[in-house]
Amino acid sequence: MLSRACEYGVKAVICLTIASREDRIKSIGDISRNIQTPEAFTAKVLQKLVRAGLVNSIKGKNGGFYINKEKAENLKLWDVVQIIDGDDLRYRCLLGLSNCSNAKPCPVHESYKTIREDLVRFLKRTEIKILSDRVIRGESILKIETILRTN
Amino acid sequence: MLSRACEYGVKAVICLTIASREDRIKSIGDISRNIQTPEAFTAKVLQKLVRAGLVNSIKGKNGGFYINKEKAENLKLWDVVQIIDGDDLRYRCLLGLSNCSNAKPCPVHESYKTIREDLVRFLKRTEIKILSDRVIRGESILKIETILRTN
DNA sequence: TCTTAATCGGACAATTTTGTCCGATTAAGA
DNA sequence: TCTTAATCGGACAAAATTGTCCGATTAAGA
Numbered sequence: 001m002l003s004r005a006c007e008y009g010v011k012a013v014i015c016l017t018i019a020s021r022e023d024r025i026k027s028i029g030d031i032s033r034n035i036q037t038p039e040a041f042t043a044k045v046l047q048k049l050v051r052a053g054l055v056n057s058i059k060g061k062n063g064g065f066y067i068n069k070e071k072a073e074n075l076k077l078w079d080v081v082q083i084i085d086g087d088d089l090r091y092r093c094l095l096g097l098s099n100c101s102n103a104k105p106c107p108v109h110e111s112y113k114t115i116r117e118d119l120v121r122f123l124k125r126t127e128i129k130i131l132s133d134r135v136i137r138g139e140s141i142l143k144i145e146t147i148l149r150t151n
Numbered sequence: 152m153l154s155r156a157c158e159y160g161v162k163a164v165i166c167l168t169i170a171s172r173e174d175r176i177k178s179i180g181d182i183s184r185n186i187q188t189p190e191a192f193t194a195k196v197l198q199k200l201v202r203a204g205l206v207n208s209i210k211g212k213n214g215g216f217y218i219n220k221e222k223a224e225n226l227k228l229w230d231v232v233q234i235i236d237g238d239d240l241r242y243r244c245l246l247g248l249s250n251c252s253n254a255k256p257c258p259v260h261e262s263y264k265t266i267r268e269d270l271v272r273f274l275k276r277t278e279i280k281i282l283s284d285r286v287i288r289g290e291s292i293l294k295i296e297t298i299l300r301t302n
Numbered sequence: 303t304c305t306t307a308a309t310c311g312g313a314c315a316a317t318t319t320t321g322t323c324c325g326a327t328t329a330a331g332a
Numbered sequence: 333t334c335t336t337a338a339t340c341g342g343a344c345a346a347a348a349t350t351g352t353c354c355g356a357t358t359a360a361g362a
Contacts, residue, residue: 001152001240004320007247014258027338041321047340060329063338077259089152096158099295107165107282107291108228115273122266131258140258144250155350178308192351198310211359214308 006084009045011035011142013080016055016067017132025064036143045084052083077131078123090120157235160196162186162293164231167206167218168283176215187294196235203234228282229274241271 002010015034019026028046032039046065049055054075057065081089093100094112102109134140153161166185170177179197183190197216200206205226208216232240244251245263253260285291 001243002245002247004247007245011246029338038321040323043339044321044341050339057339058329059327059339061335061337062330063328065339092152094153094158095162095293096153096155097292097295104296105291106293107285108277109291111273111277115270118269119266122262126259126262134258140256140260141248142246142257144248145255180308189351191353194309195311195351201309208309209359210309210357212305212307213360214358216309 001089002081003085005041005045005048006081008035008037008042009049009084010077010080011037012042012046013049013054013067013075013128014132014135014142016065017072017075017128018136020067020069020072021136023066025058025062025066027064031065034142036146048084049080054080054083072128075128076124077126077128078120080128081123089123090116152240153232154236156192156196156199157232159186159188159193160200160235161228161231162188163193163197164200164205164218164226164279165283165286165293167216168223168226168279169287171218171220171223172287174217176209176213176217178215182216185293187297199235200231205231205234223279226279227275228277228279229271231279232274240274241267 012031012035015031016026026034028039028043031046032042035042046055046057050057050065054068054071055065056068057063093106094108095106097104097106100106100109131140135142163182163186166182167177177185179190179194182197183193186193197206197208201208201216205219205222206216207219208214244257245259246257248255248257251257251260282291286293
């Protein structure tokens with residue numbers, strides 16, 4: 001459904017949205033620890049978000065990433081997915097026909113269109129802000145809990 | 152959404168369902184030409200369908216593939232997807248959390264569950280038979296039309 | 303019986319996606 | 333000013349998916 005890169009991106013954005021409540025800036029180390037993703041790869045994804053202007057970065061010592069508050073204001077899950085994965089989800093034919101359309105439909109074109117539209121609508125109405133609030137309230141999680149071993 | 156292998160598999164099954172109306176047996180060459188997919192790779196996918204018992208094969212000269220009519224009787228899109236891609240679609244968390252559940256939900260768990268269930272319901276109610284009828288009636292296609300050049 | 307055309311399976315190759323490493327640059331703070 | 337710790341970008345590596353090739357086997361039909 002979503003690529004790994006996209007999963008990481010969404011989680012990172014949620015993580016930074018949470019941090020932004022106390023104007024905290026986070027290093028890649030922080031972030032990847034918080035969301036339990038491979039550090040270097042997550043860094044690549046962060047770069048993409050920076051280039052898209054959704055996330056700002058500060059170089060040098062004590063540097064890190066923080067979310068662009070203006071853009072974060074009404075940010076939807078869809079926006080993040082778009083930046084990382086593009087709009088394949090919106091257009092791709094279930095059977096992979098490159099020119100699948102109302103005029104030349106694949107056998108499931110009509111019915112699958114509805115499903116796909118529901119999915120896109122879901123992504124478009126889901127606010128990152130609300131997702132981070134859920135995490136803050138402890139109603140949901142961004143990583144699997146790890147058992148602390150003391151030895 | 153679906154893997155390439157799965158797209159090919161679904162199209163091959165539709166193709167064989169169409170052929171079965173006249174009890175035609177089809178070689179891999181026939182099939183991959185009909186559905187416009189790479190021959191050798193499609194053969195691998197066919198093997199999987201054979202092992203699953205959905206498709207029968209005849210070796211030797213004039214051999215080929217034909218669909219198991221009994222199994223094809225009430226065959227759903229879901230059944231084919233299951234054979235090729237397994238049931239990832241049914242269970243996978245949108246954010247990739249391996250243990251995402253009602254007890255430990257990711258931030259979109261609740262709402263995405265609905266979307267995923269709709270998708271699965273769609274796959275489960277969609278009959279391969281009906282899809283092939285559409286192709287027979289010329290209402291839909293399995294491959295992009297190719298322009299015939301005469302030179 | 304021999305040739306031919308088909309599936310079958312395993313090995314291999316190419317491509318894409320995921321993941322790592324490292325050197326360059328940047329800026330903070332001692 | 334120097335050390336340290338951070339991002340940035342490019343090159344590289346590993347893994348997964350997609351795709352190809354070929355030899356073995358099988359069976360039809362001349």
